[in-house]
Amino acid sequence: MREILTRYGRHNIGFAWLFGEPMLFTVGVMALWSLFHDVGAAHHISAPAFALTGYSTVLLWRNTIGRCTLAVQPNTALLYHRFVRGTDLFLARIILEVAGATMSLVVLMLFFMTLGVIPAPHDVLTMLFGWGLLAWYSAAMGMLIGGLSECSELIERLWHPVAYFQLPISGAMAFAEWLPERLRNVIMYFPVPNCVELFREGYFGDTFTPHYDIPYTVTVIVILTWLGLVMMRYVSKRVEPE
Template sequence: MRKEVFPLHRSLEIQLRVLHALFMREIITRYGRHNLGFAWLFAEPMLFTLGVTILWSLFHDIGAAHHISAIAYTLTGYSTVLVWRNTIGRCTLAILPNSALLFHRNVRVIDLFLARILLEVSGATLSMIVLLLIFIVAGAIPAPANILRMMAGWGLLVWYASATGLLIGGLCEYSELVERLWHPIAYFQLPVSGALVMASWLPTPIRNIVMLFPAPNCVELFRYGYFGDAVTPYYDVPYTAIICLVLTWLGLWVVRDISSKVEPQ
């Protein structure tokens, strides 16, 4: 039997329809059809970020010590944590609860990961934008110094989280031990994520070690875009891009290998 061949635009159209269907299914499964529904997609991370921002502003005198807004510092920090922590965490064991969907010929294993990545990234991004706008309009924090730098840092962080999510999510299908280990690893990654302390505040030997991780490079660029010359950033975009490329290749390779072994249930 001759295999049907679709033109590129037709294949992209089918792919987008599949991702949209999986995306909406994830929203309904997680948040339901009633009450806040879709709004909870960004309301949940927004509430987490707002709570942490208020606590840090009350108990940490960051602004006086470093001449920057404590509210803005906490907001730009915790928002980045939500990106990598939630995105990677949701990719763990993503196949098993959705394996029945693989009966549909247009649904592939990688689509299950992409839908979850898209959901988490959308929620974190919307919550960050909404909170920034609210505090800026209220006059609690200044406007960003350079929005393009913020977008570049955020984009790099999303890339890192997506690539790592594919890798960790794929490895979880080999062994559930990976999923169990990821949660404590995520907690250990928090101190070196750049969200709590800026690189310029660290002693040089410790800073050199911390900047080997991709996340703090992304966060430093993101914060530099917001605060501008009020902070001294440390980041290496080419290095971070290379690490993300390697993680992406490994993640896609693992997912491809898993795809050949997964059977619809």
């Protein structure tokens, strides 16, 4: 609750910015994509739906990881409370970002489905599975990058350009089947496009051929989670008062 009040304040729409801000970004990207990318005509895919399912995934991993950088430094005073630990500061930000991106996706999808702009999802359970895997990856990387940034501010400065460089290989801008085979094989070593392909399979169904490897993706995320928890333990011991 304190994180919400600190970030969004008590005035105007307050905590509604939690999902209002991602919604504004997503609608803007959808409008631009629909105007300048004739995806629907070329691949029988709805351009607004393609943009919505793509940019929403970008907001999920980019915002969740980015918000975890330097999460402790501005909140060190809270660590003097008995029941507040360093890990709680990261978890609060992770929960807020995942919740905000999820609410934005759900509200926009229902809104545009009602207007008839986009079709209904093909398999909601598969979508939830893909979204859940991506949220798990985002949380794991958030803990890892956030913990490293508390050790060196250089990590926080480097993460932002790295995040932009990751956009072309995130799977948000193109289906994996549209890519040359050699490039696709390299890109699919990253967990994010695997999650996005699974998520989009749930939405678009058999209108495209998805490429993903769930056992491999889960294994990588488990390793990242372990590394993130190790960093959380190290940071907690380093910053929490005796």
